[in-house]
Amino acid sequence: MVRKIALAAILGLLAIFLTPGPAYAAAPGNGRCDANEVCLFEHERFGGGVADFRCGSNYCEFRSFTSWTFGNGHRLNDAVSSVKNRTGKWVTLFIDAPPDSGRPFSGVEPNGEWAVMGFDWNDYFSSMWISQ
Numbered sequence: 001m002v003r004k005i006a007l008a009a010i011l012g013l014l015a016i017f018l019t020p021g022p023a024y025a026a027a028p029g030n031g032r033c034d035a036n037e038v039c040l041f042e043h044e045r046f047g048g049g050v051a052d053f054r055c056g057s058n059y060c061e062f063r064s065f066t067s068w069t070f071g072n073g074h075r076l077n078d079a080v081s082s083v084k085n086r087t088g089k090w091v092t093l094f095i096d097a098p099p100d101s102g103r104p105f106s107g108v109e110p111n112g113e114w115a116v117m118g119f120d121w122n123d124y125f126s127s128m129w130i131s132q
């Protein structure tokens, strides 16, 4: 009995380790930075790939940077280098995932933009809130 349980545990662990890694998918938008969207760019000064997001309610949370790409197929996580906020809402970007990470965050005001990030922020963001 003990041996069977141990075998089951080992097989369970194997299944976890042998499962393919996360598949990457394009972020929800269409890869263009349109009106009423929050746009994350791969490079400084709004260059490279674009990941564009809409928020139709007072609050939206986007936690899946680790499985998303910019419109050009490049990985989104830890790769955001500039931000355009084309909404009337606030954008809050987090290093690692909120709210359980306790990691630093920074924000972009309504209709604001962030063309160049300092060393502390560049290529670190992993999740985002858009809120009134």
Ligand SMILES: [Ca+2]
Pocket (backbone or CB within 6 Å): 029, 030, 031, 032, 033, 034, 037, 052
């Ligand atoms: Ca768009």
